[in-house]
């Protein structure tokens with residue numbers, strides 16, 4: 001399955017660049033409809049309790065995974081392999097997360113995202129985050145298309 005981040009050059013993102021030494025290095029696997037991501041939290045990613053994952057970390061991985069899903073779907077809509085031809089870039093316009101159950105720090109966090117609506121300037125992405133059988137968070141993301149030069153600004 002295609003790893004979205006491995007197809008894109010010039011990616012400095014804290015959440016998903018393979019080249020950012022301080023980042024989370026998330027990897028989003030795209031099957032043409034759904035993108036999945038598995039993220040293993042570390043003990044220092046905890047919330048007030050050492051046993052549960054910090055909500056900001058959950059937001060971070062959902063954000064990045066969802067935007068990369070929007071990017072992958074946009075390339076597909078144009079009939080191009082990810083990262084080929086003129087760059088396609090989306091940024092987060094709106095991130096709406098419902099934290100439904102505390103996520104055990106033992107993880108792993110398993111994310112599944114899909115584009116639910118796609119327009120010329122924005123895409124809506126829905127993302128679920130499970131640990132085991134438990135749906136811990138559910139998010140709706142507005143991904144807004146920006147010029148590829150945004151990545152170099």
Ligand SMILES: CCCCCCCCCC(=O)SCCNC(=O)CCNC(=O)[C@H](O)C(C)(C)COP(=O)(O)OP(=O)(O)OC[C@H]1O[C@@H](n2cnc3c(N)ncnc32)[C@H](O)[C@@H]1OP(=O)(O)O
Nearest residue numbers: 008010011013064067068091092093094121122142144146
């Ligand atoms: C190659 C590497 C790739 C790596 C992936 C990186 C993932 C990183 C994810 C991030 O963290 S990105 C960083 C956090 N986000 C930002 O910094 C974005 C800051 N905001 C902006 O730059 C602008 O406000 C934005 C580009 C989002 C919108 O400005 P525009 O002037 O381009 O939007 P415009 O007003 O023309 O609206 C275009 C469409 O988007 C919609 N829209 C814009 N901002 C929105 C918003 N905030 N919420 C909801 N919808 C929004 C707007 O309604 C409209 O919808 P319609 O086409 O249906 O009319």
